[in-house]
Amino acid sequence: MKRVGGILLAFLLIFLAVGCGKSGDEKVIVYLSSEEYRVEYFQKRLKEEFPHYEVVLEYLPTGTHAAKLEAEGLETECDISFELDYGYLGSLEKLFADLSAYDSSPYLAELVPDSGNYLPTLRNGGCIAINREILEQKELPVPDNYRDLLKPEYKGLISMPNPKASGTGYMFLKSLVNAWGEEEALAYFDALTSNILQYTSSGSGPVNALVQGEAAIGLAMTAQTVTEINRGVDLELYFFEEGSPYSLYGMAMIKGKETRPAVKEVFEFFKDSLVIEDKELFFPEKIFKERDFVLENYPVDILYADMSGDSPAEKARLLEKWDH
Amino acid sequence: MGKNKLTVEKLSKQFGTNEVLQNISFTVEEGEFLSILGPSGCGKTTLLRILLGLETAESGRIIKDGIDIAGLPPAQRGMGMVFQNYALFENMTVLGNVEYALKKRGGSKKARSTALELIERVGLSGHLSKKPRQLSGGQQQRVALARTLAVNPDIILLDEPMSALDVETRLALRSEILDLQKEFGSTIIYITHDQEEAFAMSDRIMVMHEGVIQQIDSPHKLMDQPANDYIRAFVIHNIQVKIDSLIRYSREAK
Amino acid sequence: MKTSGKLTAVKGLLLIFFAVSVLLPLLRMLARMTTVDIRGLLVSGPFLAALKNSLVVTAVSTLIAVFLATLLSWLLERSRIRFKGLFALLFTLPMLIPSISHGMGLVVLFGANGLVTGWFGLKGSIYGFWGIVAGSVMYSFPVAFLMLSDILRYEDSSPYEAADVMGISRRHQFASITAPFLRRPMLSTLFAVFTLIIIDYGVPLMVGGQYKTLPVMMYQDVIGLLDFGKGSVIGLVLLTPALVAFILDVLNRDKLTLSFVARPFRVRKNRLRDGLAYVTSGLVSLAVLLPIAAFLLLTLVKKYPSDMRLSMDNISRAFNMGAGANLGHSLVIALVTSLTGVALSFLVAYMTARTPGKLSKILHLVSLISLAIPGIVLGLSYVLFFKGSLIYGSLAILILVNLVHFFASPYLMIYNTLAKLNEHLEAVGQTLGVSRISIIRDVILPQAGGTLAEMFTYFFVNSMMTISAVAFLATAGTRPLSLMITSFEAQMLLECAAFIALLILTVNLLVKGLFTYYRSRKERSAYEPDQAAV
Numbered sequence A: 001m002k003r004v005g006g007i008l009l010a011f012l013l014i015f016l017a018v019g020c021g022k023s024g025d026e027k028v029i030v031y032l033s034s035e036e037y038r039v040e041y042f043q044k045r046l047k048e049e050f051p052h053y054e055v056v057l058e059y060l061p062t063g064t065h066a067a068k069l070e071a072e073g074l075e076t077e078c079d080i081s082f083e084l085d086y087g088y089l090g091s092l093e094k095l096f097a098d099l100s101a102y103d104s105s106p107y108l109a110e111l112v113p114d115s116g117n118y119l120p121t122l123r124n125g126g127c128i129a130i131n132r133e134i135l136e137q138k139e140l141p142v143p144d145n146y147r148d149l150l151k152p153e154y155k156g157l158i159s160m161p162n163p164k165a166s167g168t169g170y171m172f173l174k175s176l177v178n179a180w181g182e183e184e185a186l187a188y189f190d191a192l193t194s195n196i197l198q199y200t201s202s203g204s205g206p207v208n209a210l211v212q213g214e215a216a217i218g219l220a221m222t223a224q225t226v227t228e229i230n231r232g233v234d235l236e237l238y239f240f241e242e243g244s245p246y247s248l249y250g251m252a253m254i255k256g257k258e259t260r261p262a263v264k265e266v267f268e269f270f271k272d273s274l275v276i277e278d279k280e281l282f283f284p285e286k287i288f289k290e291r292d293f294v295l296e297n298y299p300v301d302i303l304y305a306d307m308s309g310d311s312p313a314e315k316a317r318l319l320e321k322w323d324h
Numbered sequence B: 001m002g003k004n005k006l007t008v009e010k011l012s013k014q015f016g017t018n019e020v021l022q023n024i025s026f027t028v029e030e031g032e033f034l035s036i037l038g039p040s041g042c043g044k045t046t047l048l049r050i051l052l053g054l055e056t057a058e059s060g061r062i063i064k065d066g067i068d069i070a071g072l073p074p075a076q077r078g079m080g081m082v083f084q085n086y087a088l089f090e091n092m093t094v095l096g097n098v099e100y101a102l103k104k105r106g107g108s109k110k111a112r113s114t115a116l117e118l119i120e121r122v123g124l125s126g127h128l129s130k131k132p133r134q135l136s137g138g139q140q141q142r143v144a145l146a147r148t149l150a151v152n153p154d155i156i157l158l159d160e161p162m163s164a165l166d167v168e169t170r171l172a173l174r175s176e177i178l179d180l181q182k183e184f185g186s187t188i189i190y191i192t193h194d195q196e197e198a199f200a201m202s203d204r205i206m207v208m209h210e211g212v213i214q215q216i217d218s219p220h221k222l223m224d225q226p227a228n229d230y231i232r233a234f235v236i237h238n239i240q241v242k243i244d245s246l247i248r249y250s251r252e253a254k
Numbered sequence C: 001m002k003t004s005g006k007l008t009a010v011k012g013l014l015l016i017f018f019a020v021s022v023l024l025p026l027l028r029m030l031a032r033m034t035t036v037d038i039r040g041l042l043v044s045g046p047f048l049a050a051l052k053n054s055l056v057v058t059a060v061s062t063l064i065a066v067f068l069a070t071l072l073s074w075l076l077e078r079s080r081i082r083f084k085g086l087f088a089l090l091f092t093l094p095m096l097i098p099s100i101s102h103g104m105g106l107v108v109l110f111g112a113n114g115l116v117t118g119w120f121g122l123k124g125s126i127y128g129f130w131g132i133v134a135g136s137v138m139y140s141f142p143v144a145f146l147m148l149s150d151i152l153r154y155e156d157s158s159p160y161e162a163a164d165v166m167g168i169s170r171r172h173q174f175a176s177i178t179a180p181f182l183r184r185p186m187l188s189t190l191f192a193v194f195t196l197i198i199i200d201y202g203v204p205l206m207v208g209g210q211y212k213t214l215p216v217m218m219y220q221d222v223i224g225l226l227d228f229g230k231g232s233v234i235g236l237v238l239l240t241p242a243l244v245a246f247i248l249d250v251l252n253r254d255k256l257t258l259s260f261v262a263r264p265f266r267v268r269k270n271r272l273r274d275g276l277a278y279v280t281s282g283l284v285s286l287a288v289l290l291p292i293a294a295f296l297l298l299t300l301v302k303k304y305p306s307d308m309r310l311s312m313d314n315i316s317r318a319f320n321m322g323a324g325a326n327l328g329h330s331l332v333i334a335l336v337t338s339l340t341g342v343a344l345s346f347l348v349a350y351m352t353a354r355t356p357g358k359l360s361k362i363l364h365l366v367s368l369i370s371l372a373i374p375g376i377v378l379g380l381s382y383v384l385f386f387k388g389s390l391i392y393g394s395l396a397i398l399i400l401v402n403l404v405h406f407f408a409s410p411y412l413m414i415y416n417t418l419a420k421l422n423e424h425l426e427a428v429g430q431t432l433g434v435s436r437i438s439i440i441r442d443v444i445l446p447q448a449g450g451t452l453a454e455m456f457t458y459f460f461v462n463s464m465m466t467i468s469a470v471a472f473l474a475t476a477g478t479r480p481l482s483l484m485i486t487s488f489e490a491q492m493l494l495e496c497a498a499f500i501a502l503l504i505l506t507v508n509l510l511v512k513g514l515f516t517y518y519r520s521r522k523e524r525s526a527y528e529p530d531q532a533a534v
């Protein structure tokens, strides 16, 4: 039976051996949920800027990113969390270091969170994206307002992300709640449900469905729609009178890690350089008071919807009432 | 015959609250063929397993050739056992089965020749490289016997060795076992449910019931002088069996 | 006795292993449940609706999958068609890719603008009830097919021959011989498939549309709302079918050894039956190959469906994003998981199947728990329990989580094999003066070879495919290939996701092929009854 003990010991050793990772003072770990092409760009710039540091960009899909931080708590190996949406950031607030030492005056006032534990990095707006070709095939007009979408002729042609699974979906819901009142907004989505092809689980689902010709009308992400248009896909985008709903994304440092100079330097580089370059190259929507960014085919002077009063508690409360 | 081979004194065994053996005492003489009869669950297998050292008794002594063997590991007791369903090594050939233990104990040259001899003795020389599944039940039983004999035990224990065989094969194997016993001078303790078989083969029969030995005597005495009502019922119940075997005895005598 | 002391020590060690790798992490997770209004949740409208949806869609999918599997396994085992090996291989292909890919395959083929939809001008939508059914049948029917084929292959033909002699009609033969023979295995198959489908969220997430099932609800609670407690409660509910299956199994366990005298079937000529078999097998093969062909197409065009020019863009893009390195991680994880998994499950099964005692029973029960833990719950409970420890963030934790996640099935395979071997082998060894270790090495292991290979394959294939549990535990330096499917999906790079699915399929196919080759060689050499005698 000695051998059996030996085998068990061997298991343990294997685990320990595989388990020994490297560590170092110069290592900075960033959890981020940006698209891979943006991650690539960040990585390149970080290498140029900090050749002596090892900056690990750990891509995680948004939900995994948040769930993992929630589970790991302060013991996480993550130093910087980049591009979680405000809802998640709010519920994870207690994990983050105080950032009030940084000047928040360049940002639009309504984007700065009360807690001062995270800073905005990105505004992701929503639009009504249209695949005109399909509408024309079915001889249907482009809808003018949200009410139009309830018409029976649009049945099965509309795609929208599920608010429970996707921030994009939630922001459409919240914008209408703010514009019309809760009851009316929820009743509206109840009615809309019968016209919807599928509540997609990811925010990018609707544009995807439009590109593939699965759906004709998408409650979609503006940036993604523009990207597809620039790629030559024949899509159009509109905003209804309630304005473009948007969600906000931010960045934070894990509490206790802000004392490491390397972490701080990398965080500041993100804040002062990468966020701005990102606007110039990929996501131009407005977060600064004084600076605007222009991109090919990107709508300018977007009228934004009223997204006030959003908090994790509010989101949980509203989603409780959402049962599609 | 006549020399005391094995003495069991006041052996008791319980599983939890189940008293399987209660103060069992008996002796077996050298070269004797002792059968154990008794209803299912009366502790026959348990008794053999204790004799072999596969199970430990709560109390009692087991004396073989004048030495208390209770503390010895099974392999050093000089006993061999043929298990129910044979328990052959399915992945090995007939030869492999028989020579395995010998090889493991060292001396593989000797192992081969001993094994070949034994296989020859049980009449399976033509099947050396067959696997157990390619053999008939009786052939498998012979392999099990040869495997047990290979390590040269002086007491052989058999636990319902023929229960899975058809009548003809059983009859054939009976005399083979008796012949082997004579040739190797072994002492045999033999569990069976087949009373006719016990009456036909044994020097003495031990009838067990509820963990107690009811009677241990020659087949003759068991019939003529039953020790108690249980045995009487047992024997009357088998009056037919008795007549059958008597007839067979007389036939064999001729 | 000394040896039994050693056995107890080993069992103790194994129990400690399970306590650390299963029970304690799970308790950490369940501790979060105390804050949940469990009663309120279990009677809430959305929960009940999802429960009903889950039950209905799972029941329908299970029936279809098992029906198909019965038909096909019967046709392959009892007809004289050629290419049986090829067909059997094709039928099991869907087991080798993650379930989420089946959802994707359906969308690409049958979505409003899908390939097939386009060719045939189909109307209607794949999203919703029938979408889930189609996807679920796809990945679960191979499991049923394998189980039933095994049963039919070892059915004894002699009762049928006797019945033929007596002039009993085919229909009566079916009612009085086949049906009773198939009842038990059929029940186990139904349960296995049901359990498999009811806990899956890959397919309903992709094509469920508005038809929301419990696993999707769990997914959205845990991931969308960070409500681990509520998610765990739903996870526990999902555990019920597996538990019921387990209890039924324990109650009905007959320890009878298989009769080895089973006569193989001699299949008679029957043109009609064989024709039917060709047509059915061909159709199902087509259904299995279609999504794979779609993945191939998706991989090899620039941008589906707008730009259908051939290109290697997607492949090179996938490799630029680390497909190569991640394939490496996956291979290491799968290989180490399989090796340690096979060794560990053999050790545990040896203890539980061949050494009696209370500890063995406890060990047996604990070994089966993992069957029922949803991957998401397992993964997060590992984060909660192992964060900050030495193995956290390393390949080791991914290996450990896979080991636990996939332990139960291979464990049961080897448990059954070991329990069937003659119970006296070790006792024989003892009386012959041969140690337990020697008996294990020389007698038991050689007889378990086929099962061990099958277990290896199971661990390997599943470790290559799994997404749910590892999603929370992987880091950039350890990310397995399968996770690229979800991240590509999240970024709408369906083409790359299709390529990754193909890559996983290829690796798994190779491993599976090796296994099939090994088994057929072994069968030919070792266990067949004497051909000449038949």
Ligand SMILES: Nc1ncnc2c1ncn2[C@@H]1O[C@H](COP(=O)(O)OP(=O)(O)OP(=O)(O)O)[C@@H](O)[C@H]1O
Residues within 6 Å of the ligand: B015, B018, B020, B038, B039, B040, B041, B042, B043, B044, B045, B046, B047
């Ligand atoms: N390992 C064990 N643990 C608990 N009880 C046992 C064990 N082995 C045997 N028993 C019990 O001891 C009793 C005697 O069993 P044993 O196998 O000796 O009977 P037997 O006389 O050989 O019966 P059979 O003729 O059916 O083989 C039975 O009640 C059995 O259930």
Ligand SMILES: [Mg+2]
Residues within 6 Å of the ligand: B044, B045, B046, B159
């Ligand atoms: Mg017995």
